[in-house]
Amino acid sequence: MADNPPDYDLADRIALTEPAQVQAIGHALRTTILQLLHERAATVTELATALERPKSTVAHHVDVLARAGLVRVVRTRKVRAIEERFYGRTARLFFVAAERSPAGEAMPRDFNDFEVAARESAAAFDDGRLWGFIRHARISEAQASEFWDRMAELVEEFDRTPRSGETTYGFAIGLYPMTHPTLPPAE
Known part of the structure; x- marks a missing residue:
């Protein structure tokens, strides 16, 4: 089957090994953002429009996902002297790799x-x-x-x-x- 969605390169699978990564995907809005980015890369403005949420709220959640290594900037474009960033997932599939992180921390189980x-x-x-x-x-x-x-x-x-x-x-x-x-x- 052709690799149609999304419109950028990404890994097939990434193991989540840190509690912050699991916490990031455990939030409903962040999960929805990840689902939207499965279709194509999007800007914070596009995500905010789709989610009918304030841009600042969506930007915060995109930042949490980026810090957790679940999304990244996949391309940019100039719009009236401002660089617009398009975010994409880092993998098609994320999975919790173990009960504990490499540092011995328990992985969240609240979702x-x-x-x-x-x-x-x-x-x-x-x-x-x-x-x-x-x-x-x-x-x-x-x-x-x-x-x-x-x-x-x-x-x-x-x-x-x-x-x-x-x-x-x-x-x-x-x-x-x-x-x-x-x-x-x-x-």
């Missing part, structure tokens, strides 16, 4: 992607436009890891899909251990 997806999907559910599956299976850690790798490939495919249409779709995917009843061995 849940499924909680966000549940909030975002409520209107689609009410409109009868929510598609979803939930399945349970007893599998080994190795099998779970293999499934996760395949799901990550699907997420990357979704991320690389050319942007078109009028509707933005959310895509939530996960794999988690849980307590679930099991049948006794067959006789």
Whole structure:
């Protein structure tokens, strides 16, 4: 599949190893900024317009993302003697690499992607436009890891899909251990 979005070069994946990086992606507005930058590079003014937020608020959140190494200036242009900066993500996919940073600090765990997806999907559910599956299976850690790798490939495919249409779709995917009843061995 062609690498259509976004309109600048970026890494495929970056491991988040510092608490500040995880805290940066744990904020709803910063997550939305990262999602917008997945489509194309944008200025703070463009982001503020899209988010319907003050430019100063958006500039603050872009700065937090930049200090965390999650966004960077990907190009500039002169507009009436002022240099306008276009920001882009540093990677298509960010993932939390470990429970602790290299310095031994605990990584923040105060966000849940499924909680966000549940909030975002409520209107689609009410409109009868929510598609979803939930399945349970007893599998080994190795099998779970293999499934996760395949799901990550699907997420990357979704991320690389050319942007078109009028509707933005959310895509939530996960794999988690849980307590679930099991049948006794067959006789």
